[in-house]
Amino acid sequence: MNFAEQKRWQIASHIVMAILSALALLPFILLIISSFTDDRVALLNGYSYWPEKFSLEAYQYIWENSNVFFRAYGVTVVVTFIGVIANVGLTSLTAYVLAKRDLPGVKILNFLVVFTMLFNGGLVATYVSYVTIFGIKNTIFALLVPNLLMNAFMIMLVRNYFEHSIPVEIYESARIDGANEFLIFFRLVLPLGTPILATVGLMNGIAYWNDWQNSLHYVDDKALYSIQAVLNAINESVSVLASLGTSSGVSAADLPSTTIRMAVAVVGILPILILYPFFQKYFAKGLMAGSVKG
Numbered sequence: 001m002n003f004a005e006q007k008r009w010q011i012a013s014h015i016v017m018a019i020l021s022a023l024a025l026l027p028f029i030l031l032i033i034s035s036f037t038d039d040r041v042a043l044l045n046g047y048s049y050w051p052e053k054f055s056l057e058a059y060q061y062i063w064e065n066s067n068v069f070f071r072a073y074g075v076t077v078v079v080t081f082i083g084v085i086a087n088v089g090l091t092s093l094t095a096y097v098l099a100k101r102d103l104p105g106v107k108i109l110n111f112l113v114v115f116t117m118l119f120n121g122g123l124v125a126t127y128v129s130y131v132t133i134f135g136i137k138n139t140i141f142a143l144l145v146p147n148l149l150m151n152a153f154m155i156m157l158v159r160n161y162f163e164h165s166i167p168v169e170i171y172e173s174a175r176i177d178g179a180n181e182f183l184i185f186f187r188l189v190l191p192l193g194t195p196i197l198a199t200v201g202l203m204n205g206i207a208y209w210n211d212w213q214n215s216l217h218y219v220d221d222k223a224l225y226s227i228q229a230v231l232n233a234i235n236e237s238v239s240v241l242a243s244l245g246t247s248s249g250v251s252a253a254d255l256p257s258t259t260i261r262m263a264v265a266v267v268g269i270l271p272i273l274i275l276y277p278f279f280q281k282y283f284a285k286g287l288m289a290g291s292v293k294g
Contacts, residue, residue: 032266
C-alpha cells in the first residue's frame with residue numbers, strides 16, 4: 001500500500017470515527033437540552049434538539065428539594081468511594097495470588113473464580129442469602145456487597161496484567177533481596193499495576209455510581225436511596241417525590257414530570273463525565289494489557 005492509499009484510508013477511518021463519536025454524543029446532548037425544555041412543550045411535541053421554549057423549571061424544583069437530592073448524592077459518593085477502595089483491594093489481592101502459577105492449588109482457585117462467571121444461584125437464592133444469612137437489608141452493606149464488591153472478570157484482567165505485564169525478574173530480584181510476599185505486593189506490584197488498577201477502579205466506580213438494583217432489592221429505607229435509586233423511583237412515578245421528603249408544596253399534577261427525569265439524569269451522570277477524561281489514558285492502557293491471555 002503506497003502513501004496515497006494510506007492517506008485515503010486514514011481520512012476514511014477518521015470520518016467513520018467522527019460519525020461514531022457524534023452518534024455517541026448526540027443522546028447526551030439531547031438529554032441535556034431536554035432537561036432545559038419547558039415541560040408542557042416536551043409533553044406536546046416530544047424531545048427536540050431545538051425546543052420551542054427553554055425552562056429552568058426542572059432544575060428549580062431540584063434546588064427547592066435539594067435535601068432529597070443532596071442526601072442521595074451523599075449516599076452515592078460514600079458508597080462509590082468505599083466500594084471502589086474495597087473492590088480494588090480485594091481484586092488485586094486475589095489476582096496476585098492467582099497469578100502465581102507455582103502456588104499449590106492455584107488451578108483449582110482459578111477454576112472457582114471462572115466458574116462464577118458462568119453460573120450463579122439466581123436472584124432468589126442470592127436475595128435469601130444476603131437478607132436471612134448476612135442480614136444486610138436496609139444497611140449500607142446492601143449497596144456495597146451484592147454483585148459489585150468482587151467480580152471474576154476484573155480479577156482475571158488484573159491477574160493477566162500481574163502475570164504478563166510485570167517482568168518475572170522483578171519478583172525474583174525482590175525475593176533475593178529478602179522481601180516477603182506482602183512487601184513485594186505493596187512496594188512493587190501495586191505501583192507497577194497502576195494502569196490496570198485505575199481501569200478496574202474506574203469501571204467499578206461507574207458500576208457503583210450507576211447502580212440502582214441493589215436499592216431496589218435490598219433497601220426500603222429511603223434515607224439510603226442513591227441518586228440512581230431516586231431517578232428510578234421518579235421514572236416509576238413522579239409523585240413518589242412526596243414520599244422522599246420533598247419540601248415544596250407543589251402537587252404531583254404541577255410537577256415538571258417529563259423534564260425532571262432528564263434533569264435528575266443530568267445531575268446523576270455529570271460527575272462521571274467530568275472525571276472520566278482524567279482516567280482515560282489508564283483505562284485504555286490497562287484494559288489492553290490486562291486482556292492478554294495467559
